[in-house]
Amino acid sequence: MKKTEIAARQFFILTFGLTVGTSVLVTPSGLAYVAREDAWIASLISLAINLLMVLLYIIIMRLYPGKTLFEINELVFGRWIGKVITLLYLFYFLILAGTLIGNLGFFLTSEILQETPIQAVQLLFLAAAVMCARLGIVILARVGELMFPWIIFFFVLLALALVPQIDWNHIRPVLEDGWAPVLKAGIHTSMFQELIVMMVLAPMVMKRKPGETAYWSGSLLGNGLLSTLVLLSVLILGIEQTANSTFPAFVLAKTINIGNFIQRLEGILVTLWVMTFFIKTTLLFFSILSGIKTVFHLKSYHSLVYPIAVLFIVVAWNTYLNSVYVADIIQKVWAGYSMIHLLFIPVLLLAAGFIRTKLAGKQDKNI
Amino acid sequence: MFIFRKAIWLLLILLLILPGCWSRKELNELAVVAALGVDTHKSGFLVTAQVINSSEIGKQRSSVGATPVVTYQAVGITIPDALQRVLSQAPRQLYLSHLRVLVLGEALARSGISDVLDYVSRSPDLRTDFFMLVAQHSKARDVLNVLTSFEPIPANSLFSSILVSHKNWAATGMVTLQQYITELERAGSNPILSGVRVIGSQAVGYSSSNLKKINPDAQLQHAGIAVFKKDKLVGWLEESKSKTVNYILNEVSTTIGYVPCPGSENEVVGIEIFNSDTKMDVKLDQRGIPQFTAYIHVEANLNAVQCAIDLSKSKNIDYIQNQLKEKLEVVIGNNIRDVQTKYGADIFGFGEVLHREYPKVWAKYRNNWDTHFKTMSVQIKAFVAVRHIGSIIQPVRREIHQR
Numbered sequence: 001m002k003k004t005e006i007a008a009r010q011f012f013i014l015t016f017g018l019t020v021g022t023s024v025l026v027t028p029s030g031l032a033y034v035a036r037e038d039a040w041i042a043s044l045i046s047l048a049i050n051l052l053m054v055l056l057y058i059i060i061m062r063l064y065p066g067k068t069l070f071e072i073n074e075l076v077f078g079r080w081i082g083k084v085i086t087l088l089y090l091f092y093f094l095i096l097a098g099t100l101i102g103n104l105g106f107f108l109t110s111e112i113l114q115e116t117p118i119q120a121v122q123l124l125f126l127a128a129a130v131m132c133a134r135l136g137i138v139i140l141a142r143v144g145e146l147m148f149p150w151i152i153f154f155f156v157l158l159a160l161a162l163v164p165q166i167d168w169n170h171i172r173p174v175l176e177d178g179w180a181p182v183l184k185a186g187i188h189t190s191m192f193q194e195l196i197v198m199m200v201l202a203p204m205v206m207k208r209k210p211g212e213t214a215y216w217s218g219s220l221l222g223n224g225l226l227s228t229l230v231l232l233s234v235l236i237l238g239i240e241q242t243a244n245s246t247f248p249a250f251v252l253a254k255t256i257n258i259g260n261f262i263q264r265l266e267g268i269l270v271t272l273w274v275m276t277f278f279i280k281t282t283l284l285f286f287s288i289l290s291g292i293k294t295v296f297h298l299k300s301y302h303s304l305v306y307p308i309a310v311l312f313i314v315v316a317w318n319t320y321l322n323s324v325y326v327a328d329i330i331q332k333v334w335a336g337y338s339m340i341h342l343l344f345i346p347v348l349l350l351a352a353g354f355i356r357t358k359l360a361g362k363q364d365k366n367i
Numbered sequence: 368m369f370i371f372r373k374a375i376w377l378l379l380i381l382l383l384i385l386p387g388c389w390s391r392k393e394l395n396e397l398a399v400v401a402a403l404g405v406d407t408h409k410s411g412f413l414v415t416a417q418v419i420n421s422s423e424i425g426k427q428r429s430s431v432g433a434t435p436v437v438t439y440q441a442v443g444i445t446i447p448d449a450l451q452r453v454l455s456q457a458p459r460q461l462y463l464s465h466l467r468v469l470v471l472g473e474a475l476a477r478s479g480i481s482d483v484l485d486y487v488s489r490s491p492d493l494r495t496d497f498f499m500l501v502a503q504h505s506k507a508r509d510v511l512n513v514l515t516s517f518e519p520i521p522a523n524s525l526f527s528s529i530l531v532s533h534k535n536w537a538a539t540g541m542v543t544l545q546q547y548i549t550e551l552e553r554a555g556s557n558p559i560l561s562g563v564r565v566i567g568s569q570a571v572g573y574s575s576s577n578l579k580k581i582n583p584d585a586q587l588q589h590a591g592i593a594v595f596k597k598d599k600l601v602g603w604l605e606e607s608k609s610k611t612v613n614y615i616l617n618e619v620s621t622t623i624g625y626v627p628c629p630g631s632e633n634e635v636v637g638i639e640i641f642n643s644d645t646k647m648d649v650k651l652d653q654r655g656i657p658q659f660t661a662y663i664h665v666e667a668n669l670n671a672v673q674c675a676i677d678l679s680k681s682k683n684i685d686y687i688q689n690q691l692k693e694k695l696e697v698v699i700g701n702n703i704r705d706v707q708t709k710y711g712a713d714i715f716g717f718g719e720v721l722h723r724e725y726p727k728v729w730a731k732y733r734n735n736w737d738t739h740f741k742t743m744s745v746q747i748k749a750f751v752a753v754r755h756i757g758s759i760i761q762p763v764r765r766e767i768h769q770r
Contacts, residue, residue: 113390240548251495
């Protein structure tokens with residue numbers, strides 16, 4: 001069989017989808033709660049942190065070209081510790097994917113499909129993800145290519161429709177309480193884009209150099225979109241409503257009213273969100289499958305697609321008890337837990353990688 | 368395998384044509400609520416729902432008898448509790464997404480409306496684009512029980528008359544839920560709502576006989592602006608003060624006024640203000656006390672000249688400009704001072720201006736802003752430009768005198 005390969009352009013779109021997925025709905029709320037009028041500065045800080053993390057991942061990948069995150073784990077930490085760390089990642093991805101599906105169900109059933117059973121929404125969505133997982137990553141990449149122009153089109157449409165309502169007074173005064181809350185909110189938010197997932201897929205990109213460019217530019221565009229949305233939320237809803245809404249972006253889309261004629265465009269936002277959401281969940285699905293494949297040396301992961309899908313649903317139903325519980329976990333636990341996987345282990349990988357190459361270099365000289 | 372494939376294809380094709388919505392609600396199962404009224408009651412809330420009688424609306428020829436809307440009332444501990452009890456009277460399920468106005472009874476407004484706000488912003492059924500009104504000196508129920516001519520649905524009549532009169536008359540406020548909540552939750556501002564009252568005989572307003580007269584016995588009228596301190600109604604502003612509020616909040620688009628003619632206090636020149644732009648500013652004096660200034664830029668036309676002023680002379684236009692400028696500065700200044708001393712509620716948002724410009728100074732005042740607001744000095748600076756004088760030059764009065 002031919003080696004699966006994706007183009008740098010497709011990689012760019014997937015990175016973008018991963019960054020935007022889910023965050024687009026909820027990010028403004030947490031940011032506005034902590035950083036108040038400066039939520040938009042905080043989101044720019046989050047953007048910068050995300051780019052730094054991507055830089056870190058790119059450096060690691062340069063040390064081990066052509067290897068996925070899981071293979072690097074085993075190379076750096078040795079076979080057994082490496083496998084344990086990979087399993088930690090897999091658990092992280094699993095919880096993440098499960099919560100995402102829980103989030104999807106909760107959002108759709110609380111705001112739009114109020115009487116539809118949450119299970120129906122989640123199962124339907126999962127069916128699409130399963131189908132995509134069975135067909136392979138190349139298909140997801142192509143789906144992404146089909147969706148991307150629509151995502152951008154819808155977003156630009158929304159943003160333009162919101163412009164007339166902007167009230168610049170909402171973001172003043174700037175930096176009233178200094179940098180502390182802004183930095184805190186920014187660091188906290190930067191832990192929700194999970195760009196490390198792309199390290200699993202990066203080796204599939206045909207050419208290395210454009211792949212790296214796609215990696216950082218994809219996350220730049222995605223985070224840029226998020227920052228724009230945060231800014232618009234604060235400019236239009238004001239901090240009080242942004243912070244006190246369960247789904248601020250949805251509230252934002254509801255306020256669109258151009259000449260009492262173009263109204264109720266919230267459906268567009270939901271479409272945009274579901275599309276990026278699909279990319280994100282399916283990417284996590286693939287990462288988990290390929291992780292299990294690496295750890296247990298399987299030839300193919302196809303037999304695992306259904307069991308993992310069932311696990312997603314189990315996790316979704318058991319983590320998303322209610323939105324308050326999840327918000328509480330996200331505020332208190334999740335950022336720290338994410339940071340271990342997004343920052344701490346990669347830094348270890350990098351350090352270990354450098355030491356190894358140094359040692360290898362010395363050995364070369366000795367010979 | 369082949370049959371399996373065929374079955375799949377069949378299912379897929381059926382999927383294209385057969386699916387519906389899980390929780391579909393057809394129009395003939397719904398009672399579309401156009402207006403909701405909330406009043407206090409000794410056991411919770413008295414909720415009045417004005418429901419569109421859809422079979423009466425669609426008719427080409429006016430039918431005798433049935434009214435275009437029906438109101439249902441019920442009492443409940445919470446608003447949804449009361450709405451549920453409405454179902455015992457109504458044949459259909461209440462549908463709230465197309466709500467146009469939410470009317471609050473004065474007694475409820477005085478005792479605080481935060482519980483109502485919580486329900487209306489929490490419920491995903493309700494959009495945030497309806498207007499909120501306070502029923503002046505009456506219950507919301509009484510307002511919703513008046514039938515209106517012209518617009519068969521009273522809620523629509525209220526809705527569009529708010530839009531129209533807000534655009535053309537500075538004394539009508541237009542406040543949506545979203546604006547109210549933003550003003551409410553900020554430390555440096557207090558919210559307002561516009562008022563509505565029933566004029567004429569309420570007893571007749573109930574019945575469709577109200578619609579059969581050329582001059583209806585009962586009508587709905589906008590009644591100034593209701594001042595809130597946090598979520599509690601503290602008083603009403605009459606016409607001139609309501610105008611002041613809208614000028615300061617920069618909500619004036621067109622309005623009508625008048626100024627005295629030169630040399631005579633009783634004769635006036637009518638003025639149409641067609642453009643108004645207000646900017647608020649704050650400076651600190653030597654002792655660090657904030658001094659507020661509102662800059663009002665106004666463009667006006669003359670629309671009724673009831674004296675013999677010589678309009679061919681540009682110094683007379685200057686005179687009118689100055690008169691209008693002085694009038695705006697004096698009247699608006701006095702009205703603001705009245706609101707300051709009488710209510711101590713910063714409905715103009717001066718506190719927010721201070722917050723934006725001098726966050727450090729604001730920190731000193733923030734906890735007790737309403738008290739400090741009473742002592743703040745507010746200057747009004749008006750800039751007036753008279754643009755058009757209409758289709759004739761000299762006043763008719765002057766023409767008569769000359770002949």
